[in-house]
Amino acid sequence: MTDTTTPSTGARLAAEFAGTFILVFGSIGTALFAATFPGSPENPVNVGFLGVALAFGLTVLVGAYAFGPISGGHFNPAVTLGLAAAGRFAWRDTAAYIITQVVAGAVATSLLYVIATGREGVDLGNFASNGYGEHSPGGFSLVSVLLIETILTAVFLYVIIGVTSKRAAVGFAPLTIGLTLTLIHLASIPVSNTSVNPARSIATAIYGGGDALAQLWVFIVFPIVGALIAGFTFKTLFDGTVRTAK
Numbered sequence: 321m322t323d324t325t326t327p328s329t330g331a332r333l334a335a336e337f338a339g340t341f342i343l344v345f346g347s348i349g350t351a352l353f354a355a356t357f358p359g360s361p362e363n364p365v366n367v368g369f370l371g372v373a374l375a376f377g378l379t380v381l382v383g384a385y386a387f388g389p390i391s392g393g394h395f396n397p398a399v400t401l402g403l404a405a406a407g408r409f410a411w412r413d414t415a416a417y418i419i420t421q422v423v424a425g426a427v428a429t430s431l432l433y434v435i436a437t438g439r440e441g442v443d444l445g446n447f448a449s450n451g452y453g454e455h456s457p458g459g460f461s462l463v464s465v466l467l468i469e470t471i472l473t474a475v476f477l478y479v480i481i482g483v484t485s486k487r488a489a490v491g492f493a494p495l496t497i498g499l500t501l502t503l504i505h506l507a508s509i510p511v512s513n514t515s516v517n518p519a520r521s522i523a524t525a526i527y528g529g530g531d532a533l534a535q536l537w538v539f540i541v542f543p544i545v546g547a548l549i550a551g552f553t554f555k556t557l558f559d560g561t562v563r564t565a566k
Contacts, residue, residue, distance in 0.1 A: 327390045333420045335391035339383030340424035343376070343395050344523050349432055350375035351448040373505035376514070381498030388494060396517040397421055398547035402477035405551025408484070418519075425523030433527050449528030450515045450539045458510035465512040466542045472504045473516045473546030481554045515539035516546075 327335070354367045367375075384393040392409065394400045397418040403409040429447070436442055446455065452465040479500045483493040501516075508514045515521045521539035525532040 329416070332391040333416060335387035336394060336417055336420045337424040339380075339387040339391070339393055339395040340421045340519055341428045342383050343379040343517075344425040344428035344520055345432065346379040346382075347372065347376040348429060348448050348520070348524060349435075352432060352436055352444070369506065369509045372509060373502045376505050377498040377500075377502030380501050381494050384494030384497055391417075393494070395421060395519075397519055398473050398517060398543040399477065399480060401544055402473075402547030402551040403481070405548050406477075406481050406554050408481065421519040422522055425519040426526060429523040429527055444527065446529060446532050447524050447527040448513065449524040449532035450513045450521050451532060451535050452512065452538060455531055455535060456511060457513055460511045462538065466538055468508050468511050469515055469539065469542040470546040470549070472508055472514075473543040474550040475546075476500060476504060476516055477547045477550035478554060478558075481550065482558065485559075512539070516543050518543055 350367060351372050355369070355372045380393075380395060383395055387393055392403070394403065394409075394417060400409060400414050400417045400421070404411045404414050433444075433447070436444055449455075450465075452460060452462045456465060476497075480493075480497055482488065483496045504516055505514045508516075518540045521536060521543075525536045525539075
């Protein structure tokens with residue numbers, strides 16, 4: 321028998337908390353403990369950019385399969401706002417989702433901080449925070465960073481909206497979304513250390529120091545801009561229908 325009951329608000333928020341926590345804890349944990357620039361003398365054996373990109377993709381895939389049926393599996397304020405702009409999510413519920421996502425991310429990085437500082441002499445650097453200029457992994461400018469964050473968040477939302485539409489293949493949405501997030505990270509880790517998720521950026525900036533906090537606005541504003549662009553334009557661009565002859 322199919323369960324047709326609607327999850328309560330509490331259950332949906334709990335699912336969003338759990339999914340966002342897994343996303344941030346797993347992916348940022350990988351970045352902090354298992355990855356440096358490939359070939360770094362401090363850690364010559366590491367997962368590198370590819371490993372971090374896969375960690376982000378895998379965590380969102382796992383969360384989407386586990387908790388997506390309950391909350392929709394947003395785990396990202398930009399996704400919540402983009403889906404609302406596309407008419408796929410109620411605007412009245414966005415604040416509760418976003419607050420839950422931000423809190424979950426902060427809890428995840430707080431626990432990671434406790435774990436990381438359990439090693440004597442540890443140097444946490446900028447705590448895998450996002451940045452531009454001298455705080456960009458590849459030294460990219462503010463313009464480069466805001467462009468890539470806007471463009472790739474829009475791409476992410478176009479994919480999410482597309483694969484969760486009625487015409488999409490059933491059951492493959494989490495896999496597609498996870499692979500898309502992996503691709504996004506492969507392209508943009510060297511540029512901005514990849515945000516496309518304000519909750520992730522806030523969570524790491526808390527422990528990333530003054531410079532990370534000073535640049536945080538970029539990784540709140542421009543992922544949201546990209547998400548809203550995708551949300552408001554998806555129907556016009558991709559949802560046209562053609563009347564077929566009988």
